[in-house]
Amino acid sequence: MxxxxxxxxxxxxxxxxxPVVAVREVxxxxxxxxxxxxxxxxxxxxxxxxxxxxxxEEPTAGAMSMRGEPVSFGSPHDALEHGxxxxxxxxxxxxxxxxxxxxxxxxxxTKPVLLPFLRVLDKKRMIAESQRYLxxxxxxxxxxxRPVERLSGGQRQAVAISRALRWNAEVIxxxxxxxxxxxxxxALVLDLIRxxxxxxxxxxxxxxxxxDVVALADRVVIMGAGRKYVxxxxxxxxxxxxxxxxxxxxxxxx
Amino acid sequence: xxxxxxxxxxxxxxxxxAGLVLVLFFLLFxxxxxxxxNIINVLKDTSFLAILALGFALAFTVAELDLSIAEMxxxxxxxxxxxxxxxxxxxxxxxxxxxxxxxxxxxxxYGVTVLRIPSLIMTLGTAAIAKGLAFMITQGVAFTGRWxxxxxxxxxxxxxxxxxLVLWMTGATLFAWLLVKWTRTGAHxxxxxxxxxxxxxxxxxxxxxxxxxLLLAGVFAGLMxxxxxxxxxxxAPNMAGDYLLYAIAAxxxxxxxxxxGKPNIPGTxxxxxxxxxxxxxxxxLGAPYYIxxxxxxxIIIGSVAFSASAxxxxxxxx
Numbered sequence: 001m002x003x004x005x006x007x008x009x010x011x012x013x014x015x016x017x018x019p020v021v022a023v024r025e026v027x028x029x030x031x032x033x034x035x036x037x038x039x040x041x042x043x044x045x046x047x048x049x050x051x052x053x054x055x056x057e058e059p060t061a062g063a064m065s066m067r068g069e070p071v072s073f074g075s076p077h078d079a080l081e082h083g084x085x086x087x088x089x090x091x092x093x094x095x096x097x098x099x100x101x102x103x104x105x106x107x108x109x110t111k112p113v114l115l116p117f118l119r120v121l122d123k124k125r126m127i128a129e130s131q132r133y134l135x136x137x138x139x140x141x142x143x144x145x146r147p148v149e150r151l152s153g154g155q156r157q158a159v160a161i162s163r164a165l166r167w168n169a170e171v172i173x174x175x176x177x178x179x180x181x182x183x184x185x186x187a188l189v190l191d192l193i194r195x196x197x198x199x200x201x202x203x204x205x206x207x208x209x210x211x212d213v214v215a216l217a218d219r220v221v222i223m224g225a226g227r228k229y230v231x232x233x234x235x236x237x238x239x240x241x242x243x244x245x246x247x248x249x250x251x252x253x254x
Numbered sequence: 255x256x257x258x259x260x261x262x263x264x265x266x267x268x269x270x271x272a273g274l275v276l277v278l279f280f281l282l283f284x285x286x287x288x289x290x291x292n293i294i295n296v297l298k299d300t301s302f303l304a305i306l307a308l309g310f311a312l313a314f315t316v317a318e319l320d321l322s323i324a325e326m327x328x329x330x331x332x333x334x335x336x337x338x339x340x341x342x343x344x345x346x347x348x349x350x351x352x353x354x355x356x357x358x359x360x361x362x363x364y365g366v367t368v369l370r371i372p373s374l375i376m377t378l379g380t381a382a383i384a385k386g387l388a389f390m391i392t393q394g395v396a397f398t399g400r401w402x403x404x405x406x407x408x409x410x411x412x413x414x415x416x417x418x419l420v421l422w423m424t425g426a427t428l429f430a431w432l433l434v435k436w437t438r439t440g441a442h443x444x445x446x447x448x449x450x451x452x453x454x455x456x457x458x459x460x461x462x463x464x465x466x467x468l469l470l471a472g473v474f475a476g477l478m479x480x481x482x483x484x485x486x487x488x489x490a491p492n493m494a495g496d497y498l499l500y501a502i503a504a505x506x507x508x509x510x511x512x513x514x515g516k517p518n519i520p521g522t523x524x525x526x527x528x529x530x531x532x533x534x535x536x537x538x539l540g541a542p543y544y545i546x547x548x549x550x551x552x553i554i555i556g557s558v559a560f561s562a563s564a565x566x567x568x569x570x571x572x
Contacts, residue, residue, distance in 0.1 A: 092456070094448040105453065
């Protein structure tokens with residue numbers, strides 16, 4: 001079902017911080033509806049690459065395009081408006097605010113009162129729609145007025161993903177989504193990613209957990225010393241195989 | 255929520271109920287507390303404090319401290335008083351008081367968001383400047399006289415049988431509450447105050463929200479100043495200075511009720527009333543004047559300790 005043209009395309013992307021080159025000449029095509037895992041050791045350049053794709057930082061070389069149109073993201077919000085959402089660990093939620101307030105943060109729904117130009121928050125609709133997003137993700141939360149700090153780690157991820165759905169993001173970047181979670185919570189998050197894929201969304205997954213990668217990804221991209229040196233379908237790769245490829249990459253980079 | 259959770263109720267309304275008990279106590283035991291005259295006086299007195307505290311609460315909503323509210327109010331009162339004294343129309347005098355608030359509130363916002371000076375420092379600086387200017391304008395004395403009723407009536411008059419001051423307080427409260435609870439701008443202010451980084455990532459113009467919060471603190475100070483000058487028929491350069499601690503206490507005590515741990519509008523106004531009732535009741539019971547300051551300090555510290563433990567976390571990062 002994937003079109004031949006990539007949804008998101010990177011050409012010759014480079015990112016340097018002064019004299020330090022974090023990413024060099026990376027070409028990467030992401031197709032609609034696929035789950036792409038980006039792996040690599042610490043310092044391999046995957047975080048820097050992700051920062052470029054998510055709009056957190058601008059590349060120092062190369063160009064990006066979406067559906068063939070050149071794009072450049074000046075900020076994460078800019079990327080969001082282009083349909084690229086990043087799920088940050090905890091950073092992007094306001095713990096003491098309610099689920100609904102978090103899902104609709106920055107894009108609140110309003111309704112007119114008395115006069116057409118007098119608009120007030122449409123809390124009822126925001127609660128109902130938050131509920132819809134969360135049930136879509138099969139997250140077992142019912143009270144949308146509950147503060148996010150009272151949720152489990154997995155449920156928080158569901159809230160963060162709901163916000164991405166609210167923006168109707170096509171590409172969802174998940175940076176180490178299970179790193180801080182227990183076994184049960186991790187399973188919930190893996191399920192969330194499957195739901196996103198089933199829903200036709202594109203997921204870019206950064207993970208140190210090779211088992212997650214093998215279980216979820218259609219394709220694996222391995223980075224080392226700022227370069228992309230593996231880009232292949234998962235096929236029948238095992239978790240160990242990926243770990244070996246990462247180590248081989250390190251050896252080559254050294 | 256469903257179900258009745260006693261801890262939740264106490265956390266939310268505990269201090270509000272304590273405040274009501276306090277009012278009942280004075281009603282029963284303080285001589286003359288229950289007289290209509292006294293109750294109206296307490297309510298009028300509360301109005302000044304509540305309006306000023308609402309401004310502080312709005313700045314605190316965007317996680318900024320505005321320690322300049324009282325001195326801004328003094329300067330605004332002096333400017334307003336000078337205009338009335340010089341026989342400018344009352345509307346112009348009130349406008350000038352608000353303008354002082356707008357200018358200094360914007361200055362605070364500029365310092366905090368553009369120059370990135372912590373609000374604690376920025377507003378202390380503004381306070382000192384406002385204080386100096388107030389003394390400069392008056393040369394240390396107060397403007398007093400027989401001011402026109404069209405001006406003094408703003409505070410002393412009655413509309414539909416209700417003291418105008420109480421109506422001003424009600425209006426200011428409604429405005430602040432509607433803003434914070436029912437508008438997008440309010441939602442953005444709350445998000446900015448709760449989680450700056452998250453709000454920024456969600457595309458909220460956080461710096462603008464901070465400027466709005468500090469601007470409103472100035473506007474509310476200007477309004478309070480005009481009413482204070484109208485009520486007293488005079489304007490002195492130190493007339494609002496004592497209100498700072500009371501306003502802070504009102505906001506902090508208000509944070510122990512309705513929405514524990516968060517600066518909130520109903521809490522602020524109710525706490526202002528409780529503080530004024532307490533002060534008035536203590537006086538009527540014959541307590542020496544300095545007791546009030548001690549009680550005030552205990553309330554400030556106690557409120558924060560209470561909220562912090564109620565939230566089971568130190569949410570008071572400033």
